[in-house]
Amino acid sequence: MAGNITFTMVKPEAVANGHTGAILAKIQEAGFRLVALKKMKLSEERAGIFYEVHNERPFYGELTEYMSSGPIVAMVLEKDNAVADFRVLIGATDPSEAAEGTIRKAFAESKAKNAVHGSDSDENAQIEAGFFFSDLERF
Numbered sequence: 808m809a810g811n812i813t814f815t816m817v818k819p820e821a822v823a824n825g826h827t828g829a830i831l832a833k834i835q836e837a838g839f840r841l842v843a844l845k846k847m848k849l850s851e852e853r854a855g856i857f858y859e860v861h862n863e864r865p866f867y868g869e870l871t872e873y874m875s876s877g878p879i880v881a882m883v884l885e886k887d888n889a890v891a892d893f894r895v896l897i898g899a900t901d902p903s904e905a906a907e908g909t910i911r912k913a914f915a916e917s918k919a920k921n922a923v924h925g926s927d928s929d930e931n932a933q934i935e936a937g938f939f940f941s942d943l944e945r946f
């Protein structure tokens with residue numbers, strides 16, 4: 808039975824530090840199937856739209872500047888219980904609070920530069936996947 812999807816990005820500092828392959832390996836070892844993948848650079852405006860939900864937060868400007876500072880690797884992933892299982896795999900937003908064995912524990916530099924994004928709901932996973940990928944790019 809096909810699972811449901813989540814959306815992730817390897818964030819700029821993790822891409823720049825060469826962690827994309829190791830992060831993808833952890834994702835696949837955890838049982839996620841790769842539906843779509845691309846490397847691209849967000850403009851600050853596109854980053855602002857992606858993180859629109861945070862536009863009242865004090866770190867919004869820092870976040871959109873950071874997320875447009877270099878290329879990211881965007882992916883759509885499929886698995887039963889994809890959103891919740893992926894949040895467990897990546898760990899807490901702040902790497903100092905992330906559990907042993909999580910992607911953020913292994914690769915994040917700080918609460919802001921925390922290596923990966925993960926969708927927070929099925930609805931947002933669909934919206935975020937659609938923000939980056941057309942139906943012709945998902946398999």
Ligand code: IDP
Nearest residue numbers: 866869870899900918919920921923924925927
């Ligand atoms: P999440 O990525 O774990 O879902 P959110 O609260 O949705 O965390 O925040 C989105 C992103 O904003 C985080 O991944 C991180 O990059 C950044 N961020 C969150 N809180 C802070 C903060 O207190 N200072 C700086 N950046 C933050």
Ligand code: MG
Nearest residue numbers: 924925926927
């Ligand atoms: Mg979030």
